[in-house]
Amino acid sequence: MTEGTPIRVVVVDDHAMLREGIRSVLAAPLFDVVGEASSGVEAVQVAERLRPDVVVLDISMPGGSGLHAVPTLLERVPGVHILMLSVHEDLEYILESVRAGAHGYLRKDSSPAELRTAVQTVHRGEAYFSPQVATQLAQAVRGGVTSEPAAKAPRATDVLTAREREILVHIAQGKTNREIGAELGISTRTVEAHRDSLMRKLGIRTVAGLTRLAIEQKLL
Numbered sequence: 001m002t003e004g005t006p007i008r009v010v011v012v013d014d015h016a017m018l019r020e021g022i023r024s025v026l027a028a029p030l031f032d033v034v035g036e037a038s039s040g041v042e043a044v045q046v047a048e049r050l051r052p053d054v055v056v057l058d059i060s061m062p063g064g065s066g067l068h069a070v071p072t073l074l075e076r077v078p079g080v081h082i083l084m085l086s087v088h089e090d091l092e093y094i095l096e097s098v099r100a101g102a103h104g105y106l107r108k109d110s111s112p113a114e115l116r117t118a119v120q121t122v123h124r125g126e127a128y129f130s131p132q133v134a135t136q137l138a139q140a141v142r143g144g145v146t147s148e149p150a151a152k153a154p155r156a157t158d159v160l161t162a163r164e165r166e167i168l169v170h171i172a173q174g175k176t177n178r179e180i181g182a183e184l185g186i187s188t189r190t191v192e193a194h195r196d197s198l199m200r201k202l203g204i205r206t207v208a209g210l211t212r213l214a215i216e217q218k219l220l
Contacts (some may be wrong), residue, residue, distance in 0.1 A: 004073075006032040007123050008116035010050060012043040012066060013058040013085065018108075019203045022056060025112040025118060040069030054123050058100075059086040059093060067093075071163045072102035075186070081122040091136050094129075099139075101161035104128035158215050159203075164198040167191060173206060201218070 009031055011022045016038075019087040023113055030182045035044040035050045040057075041064035045047040046170055055073060057066040084097045097105050106115065107130045114130070121128040129137060149151055170180040177191045184191070204210050 006030055007054055007119060008032050008034045008044065008050070008052040010035045010037065010047050010052040010055045012040070012046075012055060012061075012069075014038045014061040014063070014161055018058075018074060019085045021059055022115070025115050026056075028138045030116070031119065039062070040066050042062035043069050044072050044076060047073055047080060048081045051077060052080060054081045054083060054119050056083050056085055056119065059084050059088060059097065067096055067100060070097070070102050071161060074101045074161070075163065075190070081125070083118055083122050083128065089132055089136065095135055097163055099160060099165065101163075107129050107132065143169060157213070157219070159201045160198050161194075164194050164201070167211060168214055169219050170196055171195065172219070174207075174213040 006029060007026075009026055011019045011026075013019050013022070019036050019038075022195045023036075026033050034052055035046045036047045039061050043055060043057060043064075043066065055077075057069065057073075057148060066084065070084075073080055080106075082102045083106060084102045085106050085108055086093060087108050089107065093140055094105055103125075104127055105117055105129070106118045110118070110130055120126040157168065160168065166184065167180055170183065175183070177188050177195065180189045181191045199205055199210070202210070202213065204213060
């Protein structure tokens with residue numbers, strides 16, 4: 001996108017009134033809401049057709065959740081940036097969004113100014129989290145989340161996207177890139193890219209090391 005060109009946005013939420021509200025907030029000349037969708041499945045279809053810069057994506061919707069749509073969006077629309085929009089502040093929702101590959105997480109009660117800032121920030125390739133969400137993440141990194149018995153300190157694999165964790169499991173099972181691609185319905189080259197990415201993130205370059213980690217993290 002050249003300087004001065006509006007950020008192309010697709011808004012995804014199952015409530016038409018909320019989509020209309022977001023459309024009014026993300027107005028010209030800085031933004032251009034090029035499309036809308038009401039489910040995760042529809043979001044993928046619309047984004048594939050319109051190729052937006054940013055998808056503002058509700059985390060929980062009937063007919064295909066936003067959370068499950070994130071890996072597919074990243075795979076089918078290269079270069080897209082995803083901002084999750086949610087009423088939930090639960091740590092698990094936040095971590096799952098990060099694991100899936102979302103670039104930001106914004107509460108639905110955020111101000112219009114914060115929404116505009118968040119879209120601009122993720123469009124630049126930077127992460128954006130609401131202040132409350134950022135506090136939750138900071139506590140998790142420090143291992144200080146103790147309010148809920150089920151809360152867990154982040155694992156080494158939390159830095160991986162959902163697709164990268166899926167491929168890690170297949171690698172640990174001894175499958176080749178070609179076999180993994182055939183099973184997941186993606187190209188061998190795409191598998192190689194995900195494999196390189198997860199190795200870089202984990203700092204592990206051998207299959208033995210990846211297998212050991214998968215066992216330690218109880219992924220197998």
